[in-house]
Amino acid sequence: MPSISSVPQGYTAVTPSTTTAAKAPGVATDALGNPVRVPKQTLDKDAFLQLLVTQMRYQDPSSPMDTTQMMAQTSQLTTVEQLTALVTSSQAAFASQQQLSSAALVGRQVAWTDPVTEVTGSGAVSAVRFTADGPLLRVGDADVPLSSVTGVTAPAAS
Structure with a gap:
């Protein structure tokens, strides 16, 4: 890199410390802070x-x-x-x-199995919460993913 004294009059020397790379999607920086393009993983x-x-x-x-x-x-x-x-x-x-399917389960009895711990349970669905991973049914004190429901029965007669 030329020294600052060799830069023509009226121009400013640009060094890595004086430039800033805009953070754009698909752009990262290397160890020196220079922008590096990150390739897409899929073709669109x-x-x-x-x-x-x-x-x-x-x-x-x-x-x-x-x-x-x-x-x-x-x-x-x-x-x-x-x-x-x-x-x-x-x-x-x-x-x-x-x-729609999970909202229709409010008030119904459901049986469920946790696929990780293989714990089973059942109870009445009291509420539904919508998350990015899918609907969560509130059964007693547990939040049960809709995908873990193994059975549905009519609500108990009161």
């Missing part, structure tokens, strides 16, 4: 589109890409977008269905 429609554009940019002008190939790749991009939208809407529908 943006990555697919980037590959297609790069392929077109660097194609040989004397033998351009076949239009049939171009149309096939474009339709694949459309398919990837539609599948992504379908997965997103399916996940939302499943979450809504879980919430």
